[in-house]
Amino acid sequence: MSxxxxxxxxxxxxxxxxxxxxxxxxxxxxxxxxxVIQANPTVIHSAGNYQTIQVVRVATVDDDLSSDDSxxxxxxxxxxxxxSYRKILNDLSSPVNKMEDDSNSxxxxxxxxxxxxxxxxxxxxxxxxxxxxxxxTLTMTNASPTSASNSTGGTxxxxxxxxxxxxxxxxxxxxxxxxxQIPGSLxxxxxxxxxxxxxxxxxxxxxxxxxxxxxxxxxxxREAARExxxxxxEYVKCLENRVAVLENQNKTLIExxxxxxxxxxxxDA
DNA sequence: GTTATGTTCCGTCATACGGT
DNA sequence: ACCGTATGACGGAACATAAC
Numbered sequence: 001m002s003x004x005x006x007x008x009x010x011x012x013x014x015x016x017x018x019x020x021x022x023x024x025x026x027x028x029x030x031x032x033x034x035x036v037i038q039a040n041p042t043v044i045h046s047a048g049n050y051q052t053i054q055v056v057r058v059a060t061v062d063d064d065l066s067s068d069d070s071x072x073x074x075x076x077x078x079x080x081x082x083x084s085y086r087k088i089l090n091d092l093s094s095p096v097n098k099m100e101d102d103s104n105s106x107x108x109x110x111x112x113x114x115x116x117x118x119x120x121x122x123x124x125x126x127x128x129x130x131x132x133x134x135x136x137t138l139t140m141t142n143a144s145p146t147s148a149s150n151s152t153g154g155t156x157x158x159x160x161x162x163x164x165x166x167x168x169x170x171x172x173x174x175x176x177x178x179x180x181q182i183p184g185s186l187x188x189x190x191x192x193x194x195x196x197x198x199x200x201x202x203x204x205x206x207x208x209x210x211x212x213x214x215x216x217x218x219x220x221x222r223e224a225a226r227e228x229x230x231x232x233x234e235y236v237k238c239l240e241n242r243v244a245v246l247e248n249q250n251k252t253l254i255e256x257x258x259x260x261x262x263x264x265x266x267x268d269a
Numbered sequence: 270g271t272t273a274t275g276t277t278c279c280g281t282c283a284t285a286c287g288g289t
Numbered sequence: 290a291c292c293g294t295a296t297g298a299c300g301g302a303a304c305a306t307a308a309c
Contacts, residue, residue, distance in 0.1 A: 225279075225280070
């Protein structure tokens with residue numbers, strides 16, 4: 001079974017114990033990446049099959065091992081002010097800074113396409129069953145096994161069920177099911193209710209709510225970190241490609257200049 | 270085979286940033 | 290102002306390689 005919705009598609013497989021597996025795929029889209037001048041000194045080198053980037057921090061007079069805490073804080077403050085990749089890409093995609101050569105296309109020189117992250121839109125599939133029945137599973141590929149989520153070999157599985165009221169229900173423990181209202185995307189504006197839909201108010205439930213929220217936050221942050229690293233890798237690759245292109249251009253221009261000089265000298269003589 | 274060292278990947282935390 | 294997202298920093302685990 002498969003269903004398309006907007007830019008992505010979703011496939012649902014029947015799993016065991018009434019659990020369905022939803023495979024969500026997002027189409028590759030062009031992403032423009034353009035060179036920037038790094039604010040921090042960067043060393044790029046190759047080690048075997050790996051390309052490594054090391055950000056080198058230059059020691060300053062202020063550096064003092066005896067005041068680790070304040071220094072760490074200072075360092076963090078300085079480093080935190082580095083522009084984000086998103087900001088860099090936004091700035092660079094403006095017409096003024098648009099570069100003309102091919103290295104900016106959606107395909108890098110090694111033929112790899114960039115994948116732009118987008119908003120996942122989930123649609124309700126099948127019949128609208130009560131929350132306590134028909135658990136479904138959202139499978140996130142490229143995920144690694146963690147304690148926070150039910151994962152198997154590069155796949156994170158989030159079990160949920162959608163009730164007729166549009167709320168997503170995530171099972172707690174064995175039989176208990178709590179409701180998350182997830183408007184638009186997977187987990188924005190989490191509203192928790194009990195199985196009956198009545199608000200949770202007891203201290204125990206409050207702590208459960210807290211830990212549940214934390215789990216959700218960690219899960220999302222985990223995914224965000226993964227995505228961020230992927231983007232960073234692509235960004236670095238793009239910079240390396242750009243370096244190669246510019247080096248070639250430089251070489252060509254030097255040779256051209258040389259030839260013109262020789263021509264000029266011959267004419268002069 | 271064991272130990273030391275280096276590299277990569279991942280999860281988590283803190284916080285800047287951007288949207289509403 | 291508040292909230293969600295993106296990202297740098299940090300520490301740990303796993304693996305690779307070199308030196309002994």
